[in-house]
Amino acid sequence: xxxxxxxxxxxxxxxxxxxWPWRSVAYLVSGAVTGSVVLVLVVLLAxxxxxxxxxxxxxxxxxxxxxxxxxxxxVERFRLRLVDPEPVPDPHREPVLPGLxxxxxVRLREGATWRELGYALLFAGLLWPVDALVVAVALFxxxxxxxxxxxxxxxxxxxxxxxxxQWTVTDWPTAxxxxxxxxxxxxxxxxxxAVAAGARAGLTRLLISAPDVELGERVVELARSRVRLVDAFxxxxxxxxxxxxxxxxxxxxxxxxxxxxxRLDAPPGPLAEQLAKAQEQAGSALEELRxxxxxxxxxxxxxxxxxxxxxxxxxxxxxxxDVGLDVPGRLPRAVESAAYFVVCEALTNVDRHSGASRAEIxxxxxxGRLFVTVRDDGRGGADAGGGSGLTGLADRVSVLDGRLSxxxxxxxxxxxxxxxxxxxxxSTDRAHRSA
Numbered sequence: 346x347x348x349x350x351x352x353x354x355x356x357x358x359x360x361x362x363x364x365w366p367w368r369s370v371a372y373l374v375s376g377a378v379t380g381s382v383v384l385v386l387v388v389l390l391a392x393x394x395x396x397x398x399x400x401x402x403x404x405x406x407x408x409x410x411x412x413x414x415x416x417x418x419x420v421e422r423f424r425l426r427l428v429d430p431e432p433v434p435d436p437h438r439e440p441v442l443p444g445l446x447x448x449x450x451v452r453l454r455e456g457a458t459w460r461e462l463g464y465a466l467l468f469a470g471l472l473w474p475v476d477a478l479v480v481a482v483a484l485f486x487x488x489x490x491x492x493x494x495x496x497x498x499x500x501x502x503x504x505x506x507x508x509x510x511q512w513t514v515t516d517w518p519t520a521x522x523x524x525x526x527x528x529x530x531x532x533x534x535x536x537x538x539a540v541a542a543g544a545r546a547g548l549t550r551l552l553i554s555a556p557d558v559e560l561g562e563r564v565v566e567l568a569r570s571r572v573r574l575v576d577a578f579x580x581x582x583x584x585x586x587x588x589x590x591x592x593x594x595x596x597x598x599x600x601x602x603x604x605x606x607x608r609l610d611a612p613p614g615p616l617a618e619q620l621a622k623a624q625e626q627a628g629s630a631l632e633e634l635r636x637x638x639x640x641x642x643x644x645x646x647x648x649x650x651x652x653x654x655x656x657x658x659x660x661x662x663x664x665x666x667d668v669g670l671d672v673p674g675r676l677p678r679a680v681e682s683a684a685y686f687v688v689c690e691a692l693t694n695v696d697r698h699s700g701a702s703r704a705e706i707x708x709x710x711x712x713g714r715l716f717v718t719v720r721d722d723g724r725g726g727a728d729a730g731g732g733s734g735l736t737g738l739a740d741r742v743s744v745l746d747g748r749l750s751x752x753x754x755x756x757x758x759x760x761x762x763x764x765x766x767x768x769x770x771x772s773t774d775r776a777h778r779s780a
Contacts, residue, residue: 491526669708687738
């Protein structure tokens with residue numbers, strides 16, 4: 346129960362007649378009972394595991410003691426529903442592999458497991474006695490005081506009774522006065538119970554929920570998984586390119602050669618014309634396949650790196666392009682691929698939309714980052730999100746923790762800038778320097 350929920354519930358006129366006091370009592374009483382059980386189990390596991398550890402029989406018991414916080418935290422998440430409508434998410438990760446050993450490995454390496462064990466020990470040693478004390482003071486003392494007339498009529502035979510074994514009441518006016526005071530204390534105790542339950546639930550939520558550090562670790566792991574997906578995607582692109590290059594392309598080349606030989610052997614006439622037409626279509630299909638392979642993953646990029654691939658893309662552009670990119674080595678494949686396709690898309694836009702007479706590609710690698718710029722002297726007014734094809738590439742760059750920015754005021758010039766953190770390949774870099 347968050348403090349705001351406590352104050353909102355207590356501020357309502359019908360708080361004493363609502364379910365909140367009863368739910369607070371149930372939460373604290375169940376905490377006292379659960380904590381006492383946890384204390385017994387922790388003591389038994391610790392004593393038995395420590396005594397039998399020398400003969401290795403106690404090691405499973407010590408492992409069970411280390412994992413004792415898991416069921417305690419699960420019970421606490423369930424108990425929190427009595428006073429806190431907002432669920433507490435389970436901070437534990439699911440093992441990648443099935444089986445007991447991977448599960449134990451993951452659990453024993455998680456910070457959440459040891460934090461929950463610490464909570465279980467705190468629960469068993471301190472928190473549940475506090476729960477029991479709060480219930481005793483805020484509930485049983487007012488109830489016992491309010492029941493003074495009843496106790497005097499039954500236990501005291503109408504003559505005298507001891508209130509809380511401390512004060513002796515010998516007349517009925519005093520007995521009814523104690524009863525009235527007990528009812529007032531009971532009303533005040535309901536508020537005290539709600540405050541105690543709220544504070545107790547807040548402490549429990551704080552101790553067994555995932556802290557910001559673990560959330561940060563999950564964010565880091567998510568970023569790493571995205572990078573792994575990009576690497577897997579690039580590997581699949583290269584496999585498709587290789588299969589097309591070594592398979593379908595070679596067969597089309599062989600088909601074109603075969604048709605050419607058949608055309609030479611065929612006598613002039615309709616058959617020779619059909620063979621010539623078939624050879625021409627095979628050549629067109631081969632050219633389209635080469636363009637497709639180049640669009641999937643150009644061989645020059647795989648063999649010679651980003652600088653050579655960008656120079657090749659510039660040579661194939663209708664607009665004259667000056668290349669000033671200097672990368673003294675190889676970069677991670679995902680980085681090379683992302684930067685190359687951004688440059689290709691930018692050059693395509695220069696060809697089709699800019700009306701530029703000249704373009705320039707610059708950049709390099711420094712301070713652990715790759716910088717690539719594409720500038721043209723066209724009309725400007727380009728929009729990265731306006732169907733230019735750069736939106737998906739910007740997402741691809743962001744997966745690599747990079748940034749893509751576009752400046753294109755009306756009238757030009759247009760400047761596209763890509764910045765990706767990466768390191769040069771050491772082996773390639775050394776080879777480059779030795780050459």
